[in-house]
Amino acid sequence: MTRARRLHVLTGVALAVLTTIAVLVNQRDVGIARDEVVYMEYSAHYAAWWRGLVTFDHGISAKTITATWGGPAATDNNREHPPLMKEMFGMSQWLLHDVLHVCSELTAARAPAAATHGLAVGLVFAFALELFGFGEAILAGLLLLLLPRALFHAGLACFDAPIMTWWFATVLAYYRALDGRRWPWLVGVMFGCALATKHTAVLLPFALGVHYLWLGWRARAEDPARRWTLLVTHRWRVIVSLAVLGPLVLFVLWPWLWIAPITHVAQWMSFHLTHVHYNYEYLGHNWNAPRFPWHVALVTTLLTVPVVTLAAALVGLGRWLGLRGTLPRAPLLLLVLSFGASIGPFLLGTTPIFGAEKHWMPALPTLCLAGACGIGWATRALAAAVVAWRPAWSEAVTRQTLLLALGGMVTLAAATETITAQPYALTSYNALAGGAPGGADLGMNRQFWGVAVRGVLPLLAAEPPPVGPQPRFIYTHDASPAWGLYQKLGLAPRWLADAGHEDAGVAHSDVALVVHELHFNRHDYMIWQGYRSVKPTYVLRSDGVPIVSVYERPASPLP
Amino acid sequence: MLPGRTALAAAPAVVLFVLGAWETCATREAATSVPGDPAWDEAAATVRARYAAGDLIVFAPDWVDPVGRLHLGDLIPLEMAGRMDAARYGRIWELSIRGAHAPEVVGLTPVTSGDYAGVRVRLFERPAATVTADVLEHVTDARADGPLRPGLVFGEVGFAPHRCVQIVPHGGTPVRITFPQLALGTELVGYVGLADVFTRRDVRTPVELDVEIGGKLVASAKPGVDDGWVRFAAPTTPGPTDVVFIARAAESNRLVCFAAEARK
Numbered sequence: 001m002t003r004a005r006r007l008h009v010l011t012g013v014a015l016a017v018l019t020t021i022a023v024l025v026n027q028r029d030v031g032i033a034r035d036e037v038v039y040m041e042y043s044a045h046y047a048a049w050w051r052g053l054v055t056f057d058h059g060i061s062a063k064t065i066t067a068t069w070g071g072p073a074a075t076d077n078n079r080e081h082p083p084l085m086k087e088m089f090g091m092s093q094w095l096l097h098d099v100l101h102v103c104s105e106l107t108a109a110r111a112p113a114a115a116t117h118g119l120a121v122g123l124v125f126a127f128a129l130e131l132f133g134f135g136e137a138i139l140a141g142l143l144l145l146l147l148p149r150a151l152f153h154a155g156l157a158c159f160d161a162p163i164m165t166w167w168f169a170t171v172l173a174y175y176r177a178l179d180g181r182r183w184p185w186l187v188g189v190m191f192g193c194a195l196a197t198k199h200t201a202v203l204l205p206f207a208l209g210v211h212y213l214w215l216g217w218r219a220r221a222e223d224p225a226r227r228w229t230l231l232v233t234h235r236w237r238v239i240v241s242l243a244v245l246g247p248l249v250l251f252v253l254w255p256w257l258w259i260a261p262i263t264h265v266a267q268w269m270s271f272h273l274t275h276v277h278y279n280y281e282y283l284g285h286n287w288n289a290p291r292f293p294w295h296v297a298l299v300t301t302l303l304t305v306p307v308v309t310l311a312a313a314l315v316g317l318g319r320w321l322g323l324r325g326t327l328p329r330a331p332l333l334l335l336v337l338s339f340g341a342s343i344g345p346f347l348l349g350t351t352p353i354f355g356a357e358k359h360w361m362p363a364l365p366t367l368c369l370a371g372a373c374g375i376g377w378a379t380r381a382l383a384a385a386v387v388a389w390r391p392a393w394s395e396a397v398t399r400q401t402l403l404l405a406l407g408g409m410v411t412l413a414a415a416t417e418t419i420t421a422q423p424y425a426l427t428s429y430n431a432l433a434g435g436a437p438g439g440a441d442l443g444m445n446r447q448f449w450g451v452a453v454r455g456v457l458p459l460l461a462a463e464p465p466p467v468g469p470q471p472r473f474i475y476t477h478d479a480s481p482a483w484g485l486y487q488k489l490g491l492a493p494r495w496l497a498d499a500g501h502e503d504a505g506v507a508h509s510d511v512a513l514v515v516h517e518l519h520f521n522r523h524d525y526m527i528w529q530g531y532r533s534v535k536p537t538y539v540l541r542s543d544g545v546p547i548v549s550v551y552e553r554p555a556s557p558l559p
Numbered sequence: 560m561l562p563g564r565t566a567l568a569a570a571p572a573v574v575l576f577v578l579g580a581w582e583t584c585a586t587r588e589a590a591t592s593v594p595g596d597p598a599w600d601e602a603a604a605t606v607r608a609r610y611a612a613g614d615l616i617v618f619a620p621d622w623v624d625p626v627g628r629l630h631l632g633d634l635i636p637l638e639m640a641g642r643m644d645a646a647r648y649g650r651i652w653e654l655s656i657r658g659a660h661a662p663e664v665v666g667l668t669p670v671t672s673g674d675y676a677g678v679r680v681r682l683f684e685r686p687a688a689t690v691t692a693d694v695l696e697h698v699t700d701a702r703a704d705g706p707l708r709p710g711l712v713f714g715e716v717g718f719a720p721h722r723c724v725q726i727v728p729h730g731g732t733p734v735r736i737t738f739p740q741l742a743l744g745t746e747l748v749g750y751v752g753l754a755d756v757f758t759r760r761d762v763r764t765p766v767e768l769d770v771e772i773g774g775k776l777v778a779s780a781k782p783g784v785d786d787g788w789v790r791f792a793a794p795t796t797p798g799p800t801d802v803v804f805i806a807r808a809a810e811s812n813r814l815v816c817f818a819a820e821a822r823k
Contacts, residue, residue, distance in 0.1 A: 279756060285785070286718060288760040308579045315571045375575065382572035385565045406572055409579035416583045420590050431582045435589025440622040441657065516625065519756045522715040524625075525641075529713045534640045535632025539625045544593020546625040 008134065012125040015141040019154075020118030022145065027110050027155030029423035031454025032482035036157045039086055040093070040109045040485070042078040043157070047090025049255070062259045069256035070264070079264070080271040081159065083254045084166075084196035088112035089157045104489055109157040117154035120165040121145050124365050127172050131331055132373050135403050139410070140372035143312075146414035148421035148428055149304050149357050150364055159198040160358035166194035167204055167362035171338050174208055177238045178215065178329045188241035192249020199272045200342070200359070207341035208242065211334045218330075278354035279519035284443025286518045290350045297346035300356050303433040303444065305367060306414040313367045316374030339366035356445060375410055379403040424452055424542035436543040450515045452547040453479035455540045457491045459550065460511070465495045473499035475509035477523050506530035512551040527551050593623075594656055594677035596630075602678040603630040606652050609671075609682070610634060615648035619659035627654055641713050641722035643695075643750055643818040644790075649687035655679050689823035691744040694802075698724055702737045709736050716752035716816050717787025723816035724804075725754060728766075730811040740799040741821055747772070747795045747802070749819030751780050752788045759784040764809045768817055771803040795821065 001009070049068040052058045070079045078086070089109040096108035103111070121141045128140035144150070154161035170190040177184030194201035216231035223230055232239070251257050257264050279288045282296055302310065320332040342362040345351045353359070383399035420435070421428035426447040429439030440446065453476065466472050474496050476483055486492035499509035503526055506512060512527045514520060514536075528534045536549040606616065616635055618627030628635065631654070645651060645663040653661050653669075656678055669681035694701075698711045703726070712725040728734040751768040753759050765783035769776055770793060777793035806815045 277760070279760070286756065288756070289763060289784075307582050308575060311578050312575055315575065374571070378572035378575055381568035385569035388565050402572065406576055406579075409576050409583075413579040413582040413586070416586045420586050431585035431589060435586060435592070437593050437657065438589060441620060441659075446622075514625075516622075518718050521718050521720075522756060525713060525715050525720045528637055528640060528720070532637060533632065534628050534635050534637065536625060536629050539629045541593070541626070543590040544595070545622060549625045549629075 008129055008137075011134075011138065012122045012129070012141070015125050015138070015145070016118035016122035018118075019121040019141075019145045020114045023114035023117050023151060023154045024107065024111065026151060026422050027107065027114070029454065030152065030155050031423075031451035031479075032106065032485055033156050033158060033449035033451050034478055034481050035449065036109070037481045037485055038078055039081075039089060039157050039159075040105075043086040043088075043090035043109065044093055045077070045090070046083055046087050047094050050087065050091075051094070060255070060258065065255045065259055069254070070259075074267065074271050077256075079256055080268060082196045082198065082250065082268070083256075084193055085112060085116075085157075085159050085162045087253065106157075106485070106489055110155055113154055113157060113161055116162045116165040117150070120161075120168055120365065123165070123168055123172055124368055127168075127175075127331075127365075128369055128372050131327070131369070132376055135379075135400075135407065136372040136376040139375055139407050140368050142407075142411050143309050143368035143371045143414060144365060146411065146418045147305060147309070147364060147368075148418045148425045148430075150361060151418055152422065152425035153358050153361065158358075160355070160361050163194060163198035163200055164361040164364060166190060166197050167201060167338070167342070168365045170194050170201075170204055171207070171334060171365075174211075174238065174242070175329060175331055175334055177241065178235050180235070182237070184235075184238050184241045185245060186241075187238060188243075188245025189249055191242050191246035192253070195246060195250040196253045199268065200362070202269070203341045203345065204338075204362075205242070206344075207334070207337035211330065211337050212239070214333060215330060275352050277352050278448075279517070280354040280356065280448075281443060281445045281518040282353070287353060288519070292349050292351075292353050294347050294349050296353045296356075297343045297360055300444075301343070301360075301363070301367075303429045303439065303442075304357050305364075305430065306417040307430050307432045308410045308413040309367065309371045312371035312374040312378075312410060314370075314374065315378055316370030316372070319373055319377040320370065335366040335369055339363045354448070356448075371410075375407055376403065379406050382406075420543070424455070424547055426451065427542040427545055427547055436545045440545045446517050446545070447515065447547060448517065450476075450478040450482065452515055452540065452542070453482070453513060454486075454491070456513065456538065456548050456550055457486060459538055460496060461491070461493050463493070463496075465493065471495045471497040472510040473497050473508050475499045475505045475512035475523075475527070477501075477505075477513070477520065478515055479513060480505075502526070503530070510553050512553075514549045514551070516546050516548065524549070592657075594675075598676035598678045599626060599630045599654075601675040602654055602673075602680045605673060605675065605680050606631060606654070607634075610652070611650065613648070614650045614652055615639060615642075615645055615663065616652045616654070617645075617661040617663050619653060619655035619661040620657065623656055623659075637713065638722060641720045643721070643723075643820060644748075646688035646748070646822070647690055647820070649685060651683045651685075653679075653681045653683065655681075688748075688820075689744070690820045691797075691823050692742040692821040694724060694738055694741070694749075694804075694817075694819045695722055697738050697741065700739060702739065704735045705732075707734050712754070712816065714754045714814075714816065715756065716754050718756070719788060721750075721752070721754075721788060721816060721818065723750075723752075723754070723818045725814055725816045726806050727812065727814055728806050728808045730808055730813075733805050733807045736804045736806070738802045738804070741802045742798075743772075743795040743800050743802070743821045744797050744823035745795060746792060746822045747778070747819055748790070748792045748822060749778070749780075749817055750788045750790050751815065751817035752782045752786065753784060754814035754816045758812055758814055762810050762812055764813075766813050766815050767805075767807040768815065769805040769807075770819070771805065772800055797823075 093108045097105040125137045125141040129137035173187040173190045177187045216234045219234040220227045343360040387395045483498045499505040514523045538550040540548040667683040671682045709726045770778040778791040780791040782789040
């Protein structure tokens, strides 16, 4: 390994490790997402099953598989989501929490998502290094690390950040496999990991397929005798790898497919193709049924990615247009297609939008690579201008100095956005929107999954416990699934028990929480009626924007 | 002097640098731009000093409402929070931030105004509507044809709180609700909407509400799932008269909510 190569590898690894640490540190203040509770529960079961299998505690039978991985109903044992990340969450919980006792079970469950996010940054660094150079590679990695919402999602035991990693790993492996190597196995394995992470991986072949056909179209000219067959067969081993190894990896990782694989894959896809539309506020309107505005994904991206990253990406895209057709294997086209395949379905007006940016996270590496390329190109142009003005100055030194200055400024801006956004990044919007208050003014979605409740737990824990054995009860609506875990982790007081659901829960409660989303206003109104008061006792805010209200049942309600 | 093309080529870097500097500052400025509790305490103290029973207190923009209620919620009875509209209130306090205006005071001129570290307090006075009858106070007297019974509820309509008469008609079968001998004034004003965000999501067709006085159709409204709280009005002849509200829904499970006031 050359010295330069060693430096590159060390830098890539350092960025990946830095990212993983940043995510792990950040997630400490992030509340438990509603879905995390479900994933954590089943991840423990999945991991136990695998451990039982290798220790011969049980064998492989339809009965043992169904008991852990499936069942007759669509959501039995969380069979509507493929298993890879859940298996990793479960193994991590077992190893880091149960065996090594180095962290809480929540952090242990979240650690694999953090690590895969670090991997994403490392891979983006590697691709940028291959395409643009060392400086751009560092910048590309930093731009991906410094995305406020991506950093937030990477700290959850969910699939949205990991699918970005596996998606991009597939893109990179595919690009490298196109060099004509004899055994392009990695691309198939990565695609299998993507499929085993989240259903959106099925969109990836649209990007790869178009790119592959484009290269085949260009290859036709080289061998007129095989004009049409070359279109498909010019790198046929890559196709075989994707088509055989991808599904095979999914199959191996998901025991639920070991029985009735076709039926179970069909059920998996069917669940997501007919998914219920949750409520989502966008530009002042609550959307819960199609048709959705075609621009949701574009405007949401425009208002959640740091402005300077977007602007740099725009410059980079201009540069890419100038470079079109000049790079072997058309990597820039591949990146643009990857972006399009990820975000494109959300322009249709019928694809569920409720998860917003987390649903099209695989588009983000393209943005960051374009941004880094844009900064590099803009710096070179500025350096040329400066040297034209001061011919005595060294162009190389000038360029490096300017790259440091411009890269530093871009990084500072993106870091400011990212740090300001935490730990309530779902409420945060970029400077173009006017931050969290600007996002609220625009009627953009306030948050989802009930994570902000974490912020009022210290207040509740500071309350004196009730006198006597009777607990007090709290109404938490969408944070209710997480309440038991909050108590188990020692974040919520044991004497404050979950009151139950809807009007009965409010009636039974002494304390009530409302997580502010437009469609959750109804919880406020239930509490007002139940408590005969509209006055909260505390309002948690993110940059001034209300995210959770706390009510206490008044001793003597208003008349 | 640089050649024009060279200078132009340098522009993206300069723009990115300036944009980065702006974003760094703007992000921090936005994060600290919303007035905190000390400002609200001061503004609330101003309101309390001149508050009179029955004054309406509103907040703007909508999203700051929880903070406003944190500081002044004890002066907002449930009936006021779930009001049909603001017409019956002669004095309205508006507390707002970021230059926002509450819809209740649009077109009115403030009699006093003050700014408390970003929280603007304005008092508006105007002649209040005189209500001669409110259907919400006569729900127990109301007669409905068939087995359905209207109820008085406090619920969410158009993501806002409203006290209203709720009826859930069977799909395709109108329900007539008669308020006998309602003391009418010169105008009947009402609002209607569909309650509950989830039934609005699952059943997307609009509903209809007609109003008959003396057997004659005087007003009609057809709120859809995204229309919120829809106003209707009709001129009336003063005196006690039967007023009939007819709710129609093409499909079942529509939570039709309405309120109406007879005004002098």
